[in-house]
Amino acid sequence: MNLPQEVLTEETRQIVSRLLRDNQVVGVIGLRTEHNHTGPHLFTSADDLKELTLEPRYPLATICQAILSSLSQGKLGVIVRGCDERALIEMAKLTNIEMERLVLIGLSCSEELARQCRCRRPYPSHIDVGEIVEGVSPLEDTQVRRLLEQNVEERLAFWQQEFARCIKCYGCRNICPVCICTECVLKEECWVERGQIPPELQFHLIRAYHIADKCVGCGACVAACPMEIPMTTFYTLVQEKLRELFDYEPGLDTKQKSPITTTLEETPLREL
Amino acid sequence: MNYKTVLTVCPYCGCGCGMYLPVLDGQLGQPIPDKTHPLSEGRLCIKGWAASEHVVSPDRLTQPLVRTGDDLKQATWDEALDLVASRLMTLRDRHGPDSLAFLCSAKCTNEENYLLQKFARTTVGTNNVDHCARL
Ligand code: SF4
Ligand code: SF4
Ligand code: SF4
Numbered sequence: 001m002n003l004p005q006e007v008l009t010e011e012t013r014q015i016v017s018r019l020l021r022d023n024q025v026v027g028v029i030g031l032r033t034e035h036n037h038t039g040p041h042l043f044t045s046a047d048d049l050k051e052l053t054l055e056p057r058y059p060l061a062t063i064c065q066a067i068l069s070s071l072s073q074g075k076l077g078v079i080v081r082g083c084d085e086r087a088l089i090e091m092a093k094l095t096n097i098e099m100e101r102l103v104l105i106g107l108s109c110s111e112e113l114a115r116q117c118r119c120r121r122p123y124p125s126h127i128d129v130g131e132i133v134e135g136v137s138p139l140e141d142t143q144v145r146r147l148l149e150q151n152v153e154e155r156l157a158f159w160q161q162e163f164a165r166c167i168k169c170y171g172c173r174n175i176c177p178v179c180i181c182t183e184c185v186l187k188e189e190c191w192v193e194r195g196q197i198p199p200e201l202q203f204h205l206i207r208a209y210h211i212a213d214k215c216v217g218c219g220a221c222v223a224a225c226p227m228e229i230p231m232t233t234f235y236t237l238v239q240e241k242l243r244e245l246f247d248y249e250p251g252l253d254t255k256q257k258s259p260i261t262t263t264l265e266e267t268p269l270r271e272l
Numbered sequence: 273m274n275y276k277t278v279l280t281v282c283p284y285c286g287c288g289c290g291m292y293l294p295v296l297d298g299q300l301g302q303p304i305p306d307k308t309h310p311l312s313e314g315r316l317c318i319k320g321w322a323a324s325e326h327v328v329s330p331d332r333l334t335q336p337l338v339r340t341g342d343d344l345k346q347a348t349w350d351e352a353l354d355l356v357a358s359r360l361m362t363l364r365d366r367h368g369p370d371s372l373a374f375l376c377s378a379k380c381t382n383e384e385n386y387l388l389q390k391f392a393r394t395t396v397g398t399n400n401v402d403h404c405a406r407l
Contacts, residue, residue: 035279037306038307039277039279039304039308040292040304041277042276056307058307070273072273169316169318169321171316225315
């Protein structure tokens with residue numbers, strides 16, 4: 001069941017207001033609509049709470065990481081959807097962000113959004129606002145299904161055609177919550193030639209490889225792509241393989257290690 | 273800790289894509305594309321994504337430099353502007369107003385561009401006004 005957006009927004013405002021009033025957090029990261037535009041905002045008092053909004057989605061996990069690094073004391077609140085929480089968990093595996101210093105306000109997504117995102121888990125581990133809706137298998141997507149029926153040459157031709165549109169804006173890399181290396185090889189000339197557009201296929205393959213075991217399926221990369229290249233279709237298939245072979249999903253537990261970084265003894269192949 | 277996001281427009285070309293600039297404890301961060309901007313809808317090109325880099329770049333010029341021979345010497349704004357003004361006037365007087373041309377920019381506001389063409393036409397007396405968007 002989907003509750004009306006206004007109800008969810010009001011409930012969220014009340015939770016944020018309580019957290020701020022009781023001094024449980026220094027501030028809460030969420031979205032604010034001002035001047036008819038909506039963007040990320042740090043709520044630190046009840047004054048601007050009437051401007052709190054829940055849509056559209058922004059990379060709040062990345063913002064949390066930045067703020068936490070300069071927050072010496074106290075906790076930070078953040079409104080998280082399933083993928084935001086998973087992104088934070090993946091970040092915690094890679095960096096020194098401490099999950100204990102975050103107060104998560106869990107927001108469940110609507111059925112419609114879950115279908116749009118082809119999301120298996122359209123909810124965070126703890127739901128404060130909204131109700132749980134059923135996940136959608138990424139394999140239900142028509143494009144994914146069509147690709148799975150094709151042979152290697154056909155699939156390669158499809159991706160070559162898609163990636164030929166790339167203008168190398170680096171938007172997919174910049175917006176991705178789990179693409180957070182300080183030294184990125186996509187900026188090194190031995191891998192990616194300066195001034196060449198579209199870049200070689202390896203530009204996309206390097207990124208796909210680097211996030212293969214980390215992608216939380218938030219879709220931010222595709223949303224930021226000016227050329228509408230369906231990158232998540234690609235990543236989805238890799239993720240499905242990880243599930244199938246190792247029973248592994250990124251973003252579920254900070255202590256769970258990726259099968260890519262462990263030995264087969266530590267993470268055995270699943271009996272198929 | 274102080275964090276805010278400032279809604280603004282990309283300073284590079286005439287498209288005017290929307291972005292939020294995050295400022296954390298006075299430090300400018302990487303732009304966040306504005307998903308609700310009617311034109312850019314959460315997308316930017318590489319220039320927009322890099323729009324905050326030059327602000328904090330150590331190579332950024334923060335003072336006017338005046339060339340004398342092969343050297344560039346630091347100058348005050350008054351010195352630099354006086355020099356530019358007198359050189360413009362010399363060239364105009366010696367070779368006529370049409371020996372000069374003025375390039376406006378998509379990076380400027382309408383008002384700034386208006387002022388530049390006004391200056392070209394009324395102060396200098398030439399219609400040689402063009403725009404970087406035609407390059
Ligand atoms: S991927 Fe989409 S449906 Fe899934 S949690 Fe994120 S926003 Fe919700
Ligand atoms: S969906 Fe895209 S932006 Fe989101 S985690 Fe995966 S690769 Fe990164
Ligand atoms: S966002 Fe799209 S156009 Fe930009 S680098 Fe990524 S794939 Fe290429």
